[in-house]
Each structure stands twice: as C-alpha cells, then as structure tokens.
Amino acid sequence: PNISSILQGSYNHPLTREWQAERVLTKSMLIFPIFISDEPEEDSPIPSLPNIRRFGINRIAGYLRPLVAKGLRSVIIFGVPMKEGAKDPYGTSADDPNGPVIQCIKLLKREFPDLFIMCDVCLCEFTSHGHCGILREDGSLNRDLSVRRIAAVAVNYVKAGANSVAPSDMMDGRILEIKKGLINAGLENKAFLMSYSAKFSGNLYGPFRDAACSAPSFGDRKAYQLPTTANGLARRALRRDIAEGADGIIAKPATFYLDVMREAAEIAQDLPICAYHVSGEYAMLHAAIEKGICDEKEIVMEAHNGFLRAGARLIITYFTPELLDWLKN
Numbered sequence: 203p204n205i206s207s208i209l210q211g212s213y214n215h216p217l218t219r220e221w222q223a224e225r226v227l228t229k230s231m232l233i234f235p236i237f238i239s240d241e242p243e244e245d246s247p248i249p250s251l252p253n254i255r256r257f258g259i260n261r262i263a264g265y266l267r268p269l270v271a272k273g274l275r276s277v278i279i280f281g282v283p284m285k286e287g288a289k290d291p292y293g294t295s296a297d298d299p300n301g302p303v304i305q306c307i308k309l310l311k312r313e314f315p316d317l318f319i320m321c322d323v324c325l326c327e328f329t330s331h332g333h334c335g336i337l338r339e340d341g342s343l344n345r346d347l348s349v350r351r352i353a354a355v356a357v358n359y360v361k362a363g364a365n366s367v368a369p370s371d372m373m374d375g376r377i378l379e380i381k382k383g384l385i386n387a388g389l390e391n392k393a394f395l396m397s398y399s400a401k402f403s404g405n406l407y408g409p410f411r412d413a414a415c416s417a418p419s420f421g422d423r424k425a426y427q428l429p430t431t432a433n434g435l436a437r438r439a440l441r442r443d444i445a446e447g448a449d450g451i452i453a454k455p456a457t458f459y460l461d462v463m464r465e466a467a468e469i470a471q472d473l474p475i476c477a478y479h480v481s482g483e484y485a486m487l488h489a490a491i492e493k494g495i496c497d498e499k500e501i502v503m504e505a506h507n508g509f510l511r512a513g514a515r516l517i518i519t520y521f522t523p524e525l526l527d528w529l530k531n
C-alpha cells in the first residue's frame with residue numbers, strides 16, 4: 203500500500219482514540235428536564251419514562267441536591283398542573299405566581315444559586331385543549347394571541363429568576379416577541395433565549411405527554427411542528443429565529459435528525475446548538491437495554507457522542523443522572 207493509506211496506527215491506543223474526538227461530552231453540557239406538579243408533596247414515577255419522576259415543590263430540592271453535588275449545572279423546568287380547574291383555553295396557569303413553574307424557579311434559585319435554570323415555555327401543559335397555542339373558534343391557531351401569550355409567560359419566568367427561556371410552542375414570530383418583551387421589561391441582558399427551531403412533529407414525544415399530561419385533546423401538532431421530511435423548513439426556521447434574536451438553538455428529536463443538527467450547526471455557527479434527546483428516544487434506548495440488546499453505558503455514550511459529532515454543544519437529556527455518574531468532568 204502507499205504510505206497514506208495506513209490509518210490504523212492513528213487509533214490503536216486508547217489515548218489516540220480519545221484524540222480523535224472533535225468535541226468531548228462534559229457535565230456542563232447537560233441540561234436535565236424536571237417535571238414539577240402543583241401537588242407540593244408529589245413524588246411519583248412516570249411509567250413511560252423509566253427512572254424519571256414528577257415532583258412537587260416540597261420534593262424537588264431534595265431530589266436535585268445529590269445531582270448538583272455530582273456536577274449538575276442546568277435544569278429545564280416543565281410545569282405540570284394536576285389540580286382540577288388548573289387548565290383553561292389560554293393557559294392562564296402557565297405563569298401563575300403561585301403555580302408550579304414560578305414557585306420552582308424561586309425555590310431553585312434559593313437552594314442552588316449557581317444552578318442554571320432554563321424554563322420551557324409553552325401552553326400545552328396548561329391549556330384545556332392541550333395545544334401549544336391559543337385557538338380560534340374553528341380550532342386553528344390564533345398566531346398573534348399565541349405569540350403574545352407565550353412572550354408574556356417567558357417574561358414572567360425571567361422576572362421570577364429564570365436564567366433562560368426556551369419556547370417549545372413553535373409559533374411563528376415568538377422569538378422576536380419574547381426578545382421585545384424582555385427589552386420592554388429591562389431584562390434583555392438577564393436571559394438566554396433558547397429557541398426550539400428545528401422541531402419535528404414525529405412520533406417520539408409520547409412518554410413526555412404522559413409525564414406532562416400535555417397531549418392535544420383533538421387533532422395533532424402538524425400545523426405548527428415541522429413535517430418530519432422538511433429540511434428546508436428547518437433551515438428557514440433556523441435563519442428566522444437567529445434573525446429574531448435567539449441566543450441558542452434546539453434541534454429535536456436528535457437521533458433520527460442528526461442531518462438537521464449538522465445543518466443547524468452550520469447555519470447557526472455563531473450560536474450554541476442544543477440537542478434534545480426526547481422522551482421517545484430515551485424510552486426506546488431503555489427498552490433496548492432492558493431487552494439486553496445493548497449495554498446501557500455503551501449505548502448512551504454512543505448516542506450522546508453522536509449529537510456532539512453532529513455539532514451539538516449542549517444536550518437536553520433524561521440520561522443526565524447516569525451521565526453525571528459516568529463522566530469524569
């Protein structure tokens with residue numbers, strides 16, 4: 203062979219194999235989703251999400267403390283109102299000062315001053331119809347009302363102390379509206395605006411909807427989450443959200459959409475790209491692990507290294523607790 207065809211000498215040792223990674227997974231890249239209900243003492247399992255639980259305000263700090271001690275740097279909060287009457291067509295309880303999200307922000311800021319608090323901003327957990335926006339009479343989205351409501355909720359979360367807001371609603375123009383809302387509130391330099399830009403209406407969110415009681419009561423999310431074949435729409439949404447002032451971009455789901463993540467990393471090369479390893483992907487890996495198809499640590503590391511290889515710098519992952527045990531730093 204000619205001398206340039208020999209590759210195996212470059213990776214025949216564990217250290218030279220480590221050298222081949224362009225980006226290495228570290229604890230500070232991990233953002234851990236937490237589900238907070240309006241039942242203060244709640245601490246209940248979520249059957250479709252192994253090892254993930256839903257907590258009330260009196261239980262969440264105790265659960266997070268050992269994880270923070272192991273190096274947890276960031277959480278993303280999902281509020282889950284369980285009480286009767288907590289939901290209405292406008293998602294009023296989303297930013298209820300006594301509701302689960304705002305209570306949790308304040309508690310975590312007190313208990314863990316260095317923990318980075320990201321809040322998902324959406325209406326689906328709080329609306330009686332379960333859609334991510336406010337609807338017209340005919341059941342279609344009222345974009346303008348939705349965007350203004352989402353922006354108001356986001357500003358109230360930052361007012362309560364959130365370090366970041368991540369609107370997962372997918373309404374057109376919500377990034378601009380949130381940015382304007384933050385500026386009007388004098389908070390524009392206090393919050394990291396993380397946009398879910400490339401978010402697809404696939405089949406991988408079921409366990410989350412169980413956890414958050416947020417499934418749409420009719421229809422689906424195909425009118426506002428991207429078609430699963432839509433690279434072009436993802437690129438258009440990415441460019442739009444960057445122009446509207448996003449500080450970071452989430453691509454989700456992750457495993458089936460690594461091409462999109464790679465494109466997002468190129469289009470949004472000046473912003474951190476965040477992969478969201480969604481509930482369905484998480485549950486699928488758990489199912490494979492339970493069936494003995496693959497080793498837990500090996501397959502989880504392979505999946506998460508894939509997100510980094512595709513250009514992600516951050517990962518929202520339900521495997522955060524395990525990764526905190528496995529990663530050295």
Ligand SMILES: NCC[C@H](CC(=O)O)[C@@H](CN)CCC(=O)O
Pocket residue numbers: 322324325326334370371406407408409410411416417423479480481482
């Ligand atoms: N606001 C949309 C929530 C959406 C699920 C859905 O479309 O119902 C995701 C949360 N941002 C699901 C995340 C997951 O499946 O883990």
Ligand SMILES: [Zn+2]
Pocket residue numbers: 324325326327333334370371
């Ligand atoms: Zn939603």
